[in-house]
Amino acid sequence: MIELFGADYSVYVRSARLALEEKGLxxxxxxxxxxASEGPSSEYQSLHPFGKIPLLKDGDFHLYETTAILRYVDEAFDGPTLQPATPKLRAGMTQILSILDAYAYRTLVWDIYVERVVKTRDGAPAxxxxxxxxxxxARTVLAxxxxxxxxxxxxxxxxxxLADCHAAPMLSLFEIAEEGDLLLKSTPRLAAxxxxxxxxxxxxATAPVRTD
Ligand SMILES: N[C@@H](CCC(=O)N[C@@H](CS)C(=O)NCC(=O)O)C(=O)O
Structure with a gap:
């Protein structure tokens, strides 16, 4: 049985879950x-030295870093393949994964979604x-x-x-912020x-319990 450690509110956990769901696993x-204020347990820290989520366990094999998990899920198990067949499309997929990690996550999720939506939920100013x-x-990422x-x-x-699995969690949160909704209007193919x-x-199937 595959075990994924993490929380449903995490975009990175959702990315791994989307790949598992798309594979039908x-x-x-x-x-x-x-x-949590006390942080992850020392047992978890020993498996993930950076203390982040997700972490995948398959038997006695443990794996962290979401793009590694995505590729492992696709390559180690039966189910529809989630990586394109041609070198150019595969490179394009890797390029999108890299853009999402390097330029999208912090900007779209933390600087805009968390700041505009999560922080203000309890009345704190953005x-x-x-x-x-x-x-x-953010405009550069979307373009x-x-x-x-x-x-x-x-x-x-x-x-x-895997590009869809990694992009959807970040972009769907970004869209909840008014700025995200507005900026997505300038990239109609991405919005569609x-x-x-x-x-x-x-x-x-991977919807977090609360997103707004
Ligand atoms: N490079 C990691 C990033 C994972 C990540 O940043 N996860 C977030 C949740 S979406 C996290 O664990 N944040 C906790 C923290 O930064 O302390 C990966 O690809 O798995």
Whole structure:
């Protein structure tokens, strides 16, 4: 049995779960609350030296870093392949995964979504300077993704790939912020993809309990 450690609110955990769902694999999600005041247990820290989520366990094999987990899930198990067949499309997929980790996560999720939506839930003011400074980098991310889309209805054409699994959790949170919703209007192919992917069974099966 595959075991995934993490919390349903985490975009990275959802990315791994989407790949598991798209492969049609069953797995257990073992809760790890990474933001608990006492932090993750020392046992968890010994398996994930950076103390982040997710972590995948397959028998006595443990793996952390989400893009490694995504590739392992696709390559180690039966089910529909989630990596395109041609070198150019595979490179495009890796490029999208890398852009999401290097440029999208911090800007779209933390600087805009968390600041505008999560922080203000309990009445705290958003850091408007942080949000305003993130808009330019966010535009760059969206424009890059828009040009890397290689068909429809998925990011790389007719079949779902690891790029969809990694992009959907970040972009769906970003869209909840008013700035995200507005900026996505300037990238219509990306907006159409997001709207399509949000209707997938895998996306619905991995919905966090609370997102706004
Ligand atoms: N490079 C890691 C990043 C994972 C990550 O940042 N996860 C977030 C949750 S979405 C986390 O564990 N944050 C806790 C923290 O930064 O202390 C991966 O690819 O798995």
């Amino acid at each position: 069953s797995y257990d999600l073992t809760p790890i609350d990474i933001f 850091d408007e300077v942080k949000i305003a400074s993130a808009l330019g980098p 890059a993704l828009e040009t890397l889309i290689e068909g429809e209805p998925f990011l790389l054409g007719e079949l779902p790939s 993809w997001l709207s399509f992917f949000k209707s997938r069974a895998s996306f619905q």
